[in-house]
Amino acid sequence: MKQHLSVLGLFARSSLLRVLAVLLAMGGAEIFFFGRALREALVAYRADIGNGLLTPERLLDYTAVNVWFAAAFLLITLFLCLPGCEFGAHTGYTLRRLSVSENTVFLWQTVYNILIYLLLAAAQTLISYGLCLWYTAAVPAELVSNQTVFLAFYRSELLHALLPLADLALWIRNLLLLFSLGLAAALFPCKQRERRYSGSIIALVPATLLVFERGIGEFGHTAIAACICLMVVCEWVSFALVRGDGEGGEEAEEHA
Amino acid sequence: MLEITHLIKSFGTQRALDDVSLTLPQGQIVGLFGANGAGKTTLMKSILGFHPYHGQITLDGAPITPKNISRLSFATSEHSFFPNLTAAAHRDFYREHFPRFSDKRFRVLMDFFELPAHKPLRSFSTGQKNQFEVILALCQGADYILMDEPFAGNDIFNREDFYKVLLGILEPHETVLLSTHLIEEVSDFIGRAVLIRHGKIVGDVTAEQLEEEGKSLTAYIKETYHYRNDRVLRVLEDMSEEDRL
Numbered sequence: 001m002k003q004h005l006s007v008l009g010l011f012a013r014s015s016l017l018r019v020l021a022v023l024l025a026m027g028g029a030e031i032f033f034f035g036r037a038l039r040e041a042l043v044a045y046r047a048d049i050g051n052g053l054l055t056p057e058r059l060l061d062y063t064a065v066n067v068w069f070a071a072a073f074l075l076i077t078l079f080l081c082l083p084g085c086e087f088g089a090h091t092g093y094t095l096r097r098l099s100v101s102e103n104t105v106f107l108w109q110t111v112y113n114i115l116i117y118l119l120l121a122a123a124q125t126l127i128s129y130g131l132c133l134w135y136t137a138a139v140p141a142e143l144v145s146n147q148t149v150f151l152a153f154y155r156s157e158l159l160h161a162l163l164p165l166a167d168l169a170l171w172i173r174n175l176l177l178l179f180s181l182g183l184a185a186a187l188f189p190c191k192q193r194e195r196r197y198s199g200s201i202i203a204l205v206p207a208t209l210l211v212f213e214r215g216i217g218e219f220g221h222t223a224i225a226a227c228i229c230l231m232v233v234c235e236w237v238s239f240a241l242v243r244g245d246g247e248g249g250e251e252a253e254e255h256a
Numbered sequence: 257m258l259e260i261t262h263l264i265k266s267f268g269t270q271r272a273l274d275d276v277s278l279t280l281p282q283g284q285i286v287g288l289f290g291a292n293g294a295g296k297t298t299l300m301k302s303i304l305g306f307h308p309y310h311g312q313i314t315l316d317g318a319p320i321t322p323k324n325i326s327r328l329s330f331a332t333s334e335h336s337f338f339p340n341l342t343a344a345a346h347r348d349f350y351r352e353h354f355p356r357f358s359d360k361r362f363r364v365l366m367d368f369f370e371l372p373a374h375k376p377l378r379s380f381s382t383g384q385k386n387q388f389e390v391i392l393a394l395c396q397g398a399d400y401i402l403m404d405e406p407f408a409g410n411d412i413f414n415r416e417d418f419y420k421v422l423l424g425i426l427e428p429h430e431t432v433l434l435s436t437h438l439i440e441e442v443s444d445f446i447g448r449a450v451l452i453r454h455g456k457i458v459g460d461v462t463a464e465q466l467e468e469e470g471k472s473l474t475a476y477i478k479e480t481y482h483y484r485n486d487r488v489l490r491v492l493e494d495m496s497e498e499d500r501l
Contacts, residue, residue, distance in 0.1 A: 006353065013345050089377075
């Protein structure tokens with residue numbers, strides 16, 4: 001088991017600090033801009049100019065939380081794709097000689113990627129929840145009810161996508177996207193080591209950004225996510241088969 | 257014993273290794289010499305299973321598989337480490353995967369080459385990267401250490417240091433297969449020289465045989481390679497004749 005954990009550790013050591021830095025930057029930016037927007041909205045409310053911004057979901061939209069989240073997602077995807085790639089060294093020479101197989105390395109990289117994407121989603125959910133709590137503490141009592149945060153998570157497309165509550169289709173879509181992203185980000189270095197090109201992650205990133213934010217009841221997006229997932233799995237299977245053929249061929253040649 | 261029998265490796269229609277047979281017993285330092293493209297790297301990569309091939313390569317009678325691959329280590333000028341990891345992180349990682357990893361040797365060599373333990377390898381100079389690559393190969397506890405041009409980019413002092421250290425630390429059961437163009441430099445410490453040309457083994461001689469024949473390694477290689485001393489002179493003469501005309 002130690003060997004397996006060390007492979008997980010290899011990927012963590014290669015990217016975890018960068019990922020944490022991105023999450024910190026994302027959180028910092030969102031808190032800063034949300035605070036500024038909240039102050040401006042409160043000034044406007046007190047001056048009786050209007051209270052158009054005074055719901056947490058509108059403030060979050062105004063803060064462009066989705067843009068910060070998308071930027072963090074892009075950077076993290078980049079950091080997950082790089083470890084294991086042969087840029088500057090032929091890491092494949094080492095990975096092929098480990099006490100665990102290259103398939104196991106691939107599996108652990110997929111698991112690690114999924115955990116990191118989960119961390120990103122969890123961080124964004126917690127930051128958003130914290131911002132909502134900040135809102136409830138900062139605004140006048142007449143603007144707040146005990147349903148304010150709950151409603152924000154229903155009304156905001158980003159928050160609802162992150163925490164779909166009773167929306168089962170969205171939970172399924174999120175799981176499919178999570179699995180596809182983790183797999184595609186692990187396929188990229190794996191294929192790069194064999195001088196092959198992996199298109200999945202390139203297609204998956206914009207597709208995820210397009211379908212991730214959505215309102216209630218849009219089941220079509222779950223179907224799109226399922227198609228994406230199927231595409232990534234197909235690439236994985238075809239790669240495994242080609243590699244399997246190569247290994248088989250090698251053995252056959254050896255015994256020839 | 258590492259035994260290579262009738263090894264054939266082709267890239268498309270080009271035959272990179274042509275019926276190579278070679279036996280490497282434990283406890284030798286073997287120099288592998290040949291011109292660029294002669295097949296040195298292909299031979300090493302075939303031994304390690306990185307290339308599919310025809311023929312047979314066995315380690316103590318057994319084919320090389322993930323079960324016994326840890327008995328072979330590889331140092332290459334292409335580098336096989338993880339650039340984002342520190343030297344210390346490499347030590348921890350290799351320790352888990354190579355049960356015979358020598359912490360002591362790692363520490364001694366890191367101190368000797370004065371390499372930083374907590375800086376990512378991507379920040380190392382080329383010479384330091386080569387040194388670290390060699391350190392990793394020497395510390396894995398492998399019986400057969402394959403080195404492919406490990407000093408490309410290192411200065412002469414660095415290389416001299418390394419040769420001395422290598423001779424000092426190798427255990428009697430460890431075999432080094434060293435591919436290099438630096439014939440003069442390694443001639444004093446290799447015990448055997450294998451020559452490869454156009455994918456074929458064209459020479460295989462021990463240091464004792466050379467001593468008995470009173471030949472230097474360079475002379476032997478030139479002779480085996482049919483090196484013509486007058487080649488350059490003839491080209492220069494031809495050119496000057498053309499100029500005159």
